[in-house]
Amino acid sequence: MxxxxxxxxxxxxxxxxxxxxxxxxxxxxxxxxxxxxxxxxxxxxxxxxxxxxxxxxxxxxxxxxxxxxxxxxxxxxxxxxxxxxxxxxxxxxxxxxxxxxxxxxxxxxxxxxxxxxxxxxxxxxxxxxxxxxxxxxxxxxxxxxxxxxxxxxxxxxxxxxxxxxxxxxxxxxxxxxxxxxxxxxxxxxxxxxxLPRLPPSEVVTMRHLAAIFRIPSARLGLLACFLAFAGQFAAYTYMGAFLEHVTKMQPAVLSSLLLGYGVAGFVGNFVGGALSQRGPRLTYAGAAAALGLSVLALTLGGQSQTVASIAVLAWGCAFGALPIATPGFMARAAAKELESASSMFVSILQMGFAFGAFVGGRAVDSVGLSATLSCAAIATIATGILIVRFGRIDEGRVDGDVVFE
Missing domain, CATH: 1.20.1250.20 (MFS general substrate transporter like domains)
Structure with a gap:
């Protein structure tokens, strides 16, 4: 058709x-x-x-x-x-x-x-x-x-x-x-x-939303989503401040690097899309871990403009892949509850965004820029480890029924 x-x-x-x-x-x-x-x-x-x-x-x-x-x-x-x-x-x-x-x-x-x-x-x-x-x-x-x-x-x-x-x-x-x-x-x-006609995959009800939390891999995916995006926005909100105050970048260089971050994210979108089609679990885990490692590299070597620039570009590429890899993983983890999984994914993502930005602001005031970015990096690295260790999506069951194959 x-x-x-x-x-x-x-x-x-x-x-x-x-x-x-x-x-x-x-x-x-x-x-x-x-x-x-x-x-x-x-x-x-x-x-x-x-x-x-x-x-x-x-x-x-x-x-x-x-x-x-x-x-x-x-x-x-x-x-x-x-x-x-x-x-x-x-x-x-x-x-x-x-x-x-x-x-x-x-x-x-x-x-x-x-x-x-x-x-x-x-x-x-x-x-x-x-x-x-x-x-x-x-x-x-x-x-x-x-x-x-x-x-x-x-x-x-x-x-x-x-x-x-x-x-x-x-x-x-x-x-x-x-x-x-x-x-x-x-x-x-x-x-x-x-746009063509786009009929719904399902009629979303509270039962469907609740069912997402009974699927182990979907539950893990949502937890990982919260951790990854909270870590991202706790760090990203203060990336510019770190580069200005710690790396001592001049405004013109900083502006160019932030533009490079966006371009790298654009590349990451397409890399993440291609990889997620083949292996959503490893793409999700890899994007989260790469994001965290990039932020950690920035905090450890950020006094060098060269190291900081490489770290920021890698960060941008990793984050560009994350919004592709996350729904790709959720689509496999909750294949029979696709629209419900999508709505919960977006809800959890936005909660992570708001929580990360809020907590990041309080942390910067209390423990400083480097410590805040390091904690955010650890959260996203932990996300990748969680997905690799517990995120297998070929054996998920809900009430004894196979949900994905």
Missing amino acids: SSEAGRPATGPHATTREWMAVGAVALGTFALVTSEFIPVGLITRMSADFGSSDGATGLMMTVPAFAAAIAAPAVMLGARRMDRRIILCLLSALLVISNLVVGYAPNLGVVLFGRVLLGIDVGAFWAISSIVAGKIAPSASVGRASSIIFAGISLGSVVGVPAGALIGSAFGWRTAFESVAAFGLLVLVAQVTL
């Missing part, structure tokens, strides 16, 4: 139209990441306009993460049998609305309301987009399709966030959010035009 009927073509490889549909979803991930992280370069200007502290304005980063953690399973529960194509398009429309709310906000309270809307969008969009590649493309092309969809994460960091900061500097922070809203409208048009 063709993708026009909402299922992948029977041919071994995706058609041009299927690749265009994958591209439309990838544009959505790019717009979403840009929207989520664009405040990083605009907080000072927004604080000055609203007369608020940088810390209070910084809630623009943590509020969406908490909202996304709740929204991922909640939206999937409410969606039931609704065509996932319709949901993706509605979420793209919500992205436009949330950025317009922030762009025209008269005070910080309205800004945070707009960011809550974005958090709902983030949670639901990631929960669906992480499995949509398998609905659009045939099995032989799913790994590459997933890589393209998740490449929006790195591309948003490499292009979207710096572009937003540049627009904000030249034309004001409100114009930056309005520009993202305008781009989101183009994404919406592309998705309405190109």
